[in-house]
Amino acid sequence: MSGRGEASIAGLVGRQRLFAAIVGLGVFISAVNSVLLVTVLPTAVDDIGGIEFMSWTTTIYVTASIVFSAAGGWMKARLGGRGGLLAGASLFMAGTAICAAAPAMPVLLLGRLGQGVGSGLLAAMSYTFVRSVFPQGLWPKIFALMAAVWGVAALAGPALGGVLTGVVGWRPAILSMMLPALLLVTLVLAALPRDGERGGREPFPLLRLVVLASGILAVAAAGNFPGAGLQAMSAFAGVAVLALVVLADRRAERPILPSNALSFTSEVGLGLAMKWLLIISTMPVSVYGALALQRLHGATPLVAGYVVALEALGWTASAFVVARLPARWSAGAIVMGPLLVVCGVLAGSRTLAYGPLWAGASAVALMGIGFGARAGRS
Amino acid sequence: MAGIAGNGLGIAADAGLDHFAAVIRDLVGGFAAFGLAALVVASRMIFGAPAARLTSTSERK
Numbered sequence: 001m002s003g004r005g006e007a008s009i010a011g012l013v014g015r016q017r018l019f020a021a022i023v024g025l026g027v028f029i030s031a032v033n034s035v036l037l038v039t040v041l042p043t044a045v046d047d048i049g050g051i052e053f054m055s056w057t058t059t060i061y062v063t064a065s066i067v068f069s070a071a072g073g074w075m076k077a078r079l080g081g082r083g084g085l086l087a088g089a090s091l092f093m094a095g096t097a098i099c100a101a102a103p104a105m106p107v108l109l110l111g112r113l114g115q116g117v118g119s120g121l122l123a124a125m126s127y128t129f130v131r132s133v134f135p136q137g138l139w140p141k142i143f144a145l146m147a148a149v150w151g152v153a154a155l156a157g158p159a160l161g162g163v164l165t166g167v168v169g170w171r172p173a174i175l176s177m178m179l180p181a182l183l184l185v186t187l188v189l190a191a192l193p194r195d196g197e198r199g200g201r202e203p204f205p206l207l208r209l210v211v212l213a214s215g216i217l218a219v220a221a222a223g224n225f226p227g228a229g230l231q232a233m234s235a236f237a238g239v240a241v242l243a244l245v246v247l248a249d250r251r252a253e254r255p256i257l258p259s260n261a262l263s264f265t266s267e268v269g270l271g272l273a274m275k276w277l278l279i280i281s282t283m284p285v286s287v288y289g290a291l292a293l294q295r296l297h298g299a300t301p302l303v304a305g306y307v308v309a310l311e312a313l314g315w316t317a318s319a320f321v322v323a324r325l326p327a328r329w330s331a332g333a334i335v336m337g338p339l340l341v342v343c344g345v346l347a348g349s350r351t352l353a354y355g356p357l358w359a360g361a362s363a364v365a366l367m368g369i370g371f372g373a374r375a376g377r378s
Numbered sequence: 379m380a381g382i383a384g385n386g387l388g389i390a391a392d393a394g395l396d397h398f399a400a401v402i403r404d405l406v407g408g409f410a411a412f413g414l415a416a417l418v419v420a421s422r423m424i425f426g427a428p429a430a431r432l433t434s435t436s437e438r439k
Contacts, residue, residue, distance in 0.1 A: 267423070274419040281413035284405045292402045296395060331424045338420050342413035349407030353399040374420075 018191045019133050020145060025184040026085065026126035027149045029092060030065075030119045033177055035157030035312065039305030042291045043170045050105020051291075057112050058287050059220040064116025065123070067213045070256040072124020074204060081132060082192040084125040086185060092118025093181045100175040122184075147316065154312035162302025205256050208245055212256075215241035274374065278341050282311065282367050285348055289364065292352045299357060307361045314368025322373050337374025341367050 037057070045051045068075075075084045095114020102108035130142050164173035218238030222231045249255045286308070293304040322333050344366030351359035 270419055270423045274416045274423070277412045277416035277419060281409045281411075281416065284402075284409050288402060288405070292398075296399055296402070334423055335417070335420045338413055338416040342410050342417060345410040345413050346407060349403050349405075349410070352406060353403035 015191065016134065016138070018187065019129070020142060022085070022184065022187050022191065023126050023130055023142060024145060024149045025180055025187065026088075026122045026129075027146045028153055029089075029177070029180050029184065030123055031150045031153035031312075032157040032160070032180070033092075033115065033119065035154055035305065035309050036161040036173065036177065038286065038290045038308050039158045039161030039301050040165050040170045040173045042294050042304070043165050043301055044102075044108065044174075045105075045291070047170065048102060048104050048108065050108070053105045053109060054291070055287050056109055058283070059217070060109055061112045061116040061119070063213055063216045063220065064113050065120035066216060067209050068117045068120030069124045070120075070212065071205065071209055072121060072128060073254070073256065075121060076125065076128055078204075080194075081125060081129055082188060082194065084121060085129070085188045085192075088118045088121030088125055089181045089185045089188070090118070092122065093178055094118075096174060096177045096181070100171045118181075147319065150312060151316035154309045154316065158302060158305025158309045162300065162305045165301045205252070205254070208249060208252070208256060211241060211248075212245045215239070215245060274338065278338060278371060278374065281341060281345055282371075285311070285345070285352065285364060285367065289348075289352060293357065293360065296353065297355050297357045297360070303357075307357070307364055310361055310365040311368035311371070314365040315372040316368075318369040318372030320372075333373045337370045337372075340370030340373060342370075344368075344370060 041054065041057060045054060072084070075087070079087055091114055095111045095116070095118055098111030098114055099108050100111075102111055126146075130139060130146075134142055160176060161173050164176055215238045218234050218241060220238075222234040222238065246257060249257045289308045290301070290304040293299040293307055294301065299307070322329075325333065344363050347366065348360060348363035351363050
């Protein structure tokens with residue numbers, strides 16, 4: 001979190017506040033969806049079965065989200081900012097409706113695909129929207145606002161998911177995600193003018209996106225194959241395919257990936273590598289944490305959701321603190337971040353499995369604090 | 379625990395809670411290896427290349 005930016009919309013004038021609300025809603029939808037689903041999924045699995053596919057609810061969502069974030073530049077050129085936001089919100093709502101109505105896990109996975117595509121588009125559009133409608137001097141303020149929205153979502157998501165699941169069931173809980181998306185559509189239609197001339201003459205980078213998705217899926221699916229040999233082959237093939245995509249993308253006229261994305265001699269490459277390695281290290285907690293808390297420790301969906309959300313809360317709190325530390329603390333924070341995450345994961349491996357609940361919650365919070373320490377300085 | 383299958387988890391459909399707890403322990407703990415790899419990358423950021431100063435205030439998982 002930037003020390004220069006303040007997490008408020010004070011100082012914005014007129015339509016800038018409306019634009020800030022649009023950006024905030026775009027981020028809120030993605031953020032609250034992730035914590036709400038964590039709370040709701042164990043109950044949904046109890047109802048419709050398919051626990052063997054539970055990890056795929058995250059895999060498919062994240063893959064679709066990454067791929068369509070990468071396609072965001074092309075979509076903006078072809079559809080415009082207004083059209084891109086409306087397309088993202090519409091696809092997200094369609095996916096949400098499918099999830100809420102799913103009679104079985106495969107249908108729920110289809111819905112997650114729609115949610116991921118919509119969420120990826122919304123994320124890409126929100127970030128490009130900031131750069132196109134706000135003067136550069138306001139960017140730190142808006143990015144700080146986006147970070148604050150994550151904190152709010154971490155607080156609101158488990159409560160919303162837990163209470164709605166307990167009172168009216170998991171399907172209405174998922175369906176509640178339609179409300180912010182509908183509000184976003186209303187604001188976009190009311191506040192943004194129709195897009196003018198669009199420069200979308202370039203062909204859709206379909207091949208690169210399909211290969212990118214294949215690589216991510218091969219890595220993600222590795223754990224589902226029987227035997228260490230097949231698992232290693234799948235993971236290796238996925239990494240090789242991703243490396244090919246990066247090489248091909250560097251030579252493309254319009255790259256879809258950040259420059260130096262896989263360069264271990266650049267700050268961007270190292271920063272991205274560290275970020276993704278840390279995300280992978282906590283993935284089992286994100287996917288199975290709520291399920292373990294409910295089944296092994298008798299936690300309610302609300303409590304389990306909040307324990308998992310402690311990661312996001314710890315992240316926001318420590319990023320806020322670390323960003324305000326003197327510059328000489330940077331190196332320490334960059335190393336301390338992954339160290340705390342490793343400690344949290346190791347502690348969580350024991351406490352999420354065998355309890356007590358408060359210790360598991362502390363381990364999850366420690367992971368988030370580690371993430372925040374890294375994000376505040378790297 | 380009937381219904382817990384999770385081929386990725388290696389849990390049999392009729393596995394009990396003890397087995398589920400053991401798999402959660404191993405799965406979560408095993409992924410700490412990726413965190414250790416991140417620690418190596420962090421060390422390289424400090425000692426092998428100029429420390430990053432990216433203003434990634436809004437990036438999230």
